[in-house]
Amino acid sequence: MALSLDIDLLRSFVMIAEAHSLSRAAERIGRTQSALSQQVRRLEEIVEQPLLQRTGRGVLLTYQGERLLNHAQRILRHHDEAMAELSGKGLSGTLRFGCPDDYAAVFLPHLLRGFASQHPQASVEVVCAPTPRLLEQIDRHALDLALISLAEGSDKAVIRREPLVWVGCPGTGAADFAPLPLALSQPDTLDHLAACNALRALGREYRIAYASSSLAGLIALVRSGQAVAVLTQTAVPADLQILAGDAALPVLPSVGIALRFGQGQPTPLVDALAEHIRQLLPSL
Template identity: 60%
Template sequence: MAHSLDIDLLRSFAAVAETGALSRAAERVSRSQAALSMQMKRLEDLVAQPLLRRTGRGVSLTVQGERLLVHARRILSAHDDALAELSGRSLTGTLRIGCPDDYAQAFLPALLRGFAPRHPAAAIAVVCAATPRLEERWQRGGLDLALVSVARSAEGEILRHEELVWVAPRGAPAAWPDPLPLALGDPDTLDHRAARAALDKAGRPYRIAYASGSLSGLLAVTRSEQAVAVLTRAAVPPDLRILTRSSGLPALPRIGLTIRMDGAHATPLTRAFAAHVRSVLPAL
């Protein structure tokens, strides 16, 4: 007997994976927690694999669950796109997106190019700022959706991991003086805190030459050879170089990229863009 993957089951499974809790996922898909649990049991029976692992904090995906999630996101994205196109239901409204400057340069053009043609009547407004400022704005209701940086160990959905790297001009000297001059983001950003923690642990003296949420200002200071910057690897411009371990600087951690969205009150347009990001961003 042939089996097929039901769209409703996959949508519920994706909600469980993204929220990490059956209670929150049930609210997102407008089902009771008991009904959602039954759906997950049906899906596990259908694929004959365990998909979820119950923990003290909620649920996490098994290896088989992670594999299915990749397929589920592609299937759901294709299904929703086909339905919107064939029914003539191009989504309308205004979508307010928040994104850190470095991710805006690295990823946002590709994300918007793939989404805007599908929904030409939608108005998209983009706000670029440091993650803490985006978090504050999203909490106040000033953004429909925000892409933000989180610690690699953070709970919940991580769409992509990025390595933090030390960056300097290509013509800058190989050895920097002590104390090491730094160009960093705002004091409460991950790059700022990670750089200082790594240098403190290594016992390397440093001074803050520049600290601001402005990426253009940070890059200007770095290009003038006045300081070493910390960026995500994907955001390093071609005129700057990544400093390797041979430079004597300590290793920096990887960070995660996730979505902030109020799933219970999100508009169809916001949900559509979130689904698009989840299907496209990991492969960029």
């Protein structure tokens, strides 16, 4: 009898692939690493191919694993849509959601995939921009909901806190530069303000080498070795270096992550996404 792909095995496999770690995936879905390892072995037996390669920093997908991931994501999407339609569950409609680039790169895939499985008939339009620009769009009624950054010390329903860190190209340090070249977001953003205020307090000379709302642009300049950036710790790419303990750099504050609703009474769909984010974001 031909073997078939089990939905539960595929769901665990996709979670591992997204987390790049058995331990993180196990925490997110409430299972042990041993149980997930057994599921991966069972899936590998079914497809008769190795799917994961374990490294010192987590797990990587093999070529066969990458191919299966594409199929698994489509299978799960169609499965969840069918279940929601047949059961009569799930909300429909469209909402406009704002999110800063650094959070979008790390958190959005998990947040939106989970929300889509619960409400497959819903449509989410995503706008990526720095927090000040998102707040402007909230005020203009252009967004229904936004994930924003708040300064350290704010207690306005913070869902998660993220430390700001200095980031540089491996092999370089702040002492290599005079003045210190910075790659920062726009002047009214928290990373820009925190970096400049901390350096001025330390008496350290600096210059703005690059200022933009583009996270990709900031990271590209850091990769070139021409500047140091300030990012939330979770958004630091694996090929860049957190400059922790560098005596030439001051300690930076953390930021809080919170939700801001658009004007007027939130729709049930907006409330559902907000609650989904509150439940899932702290564990990502």
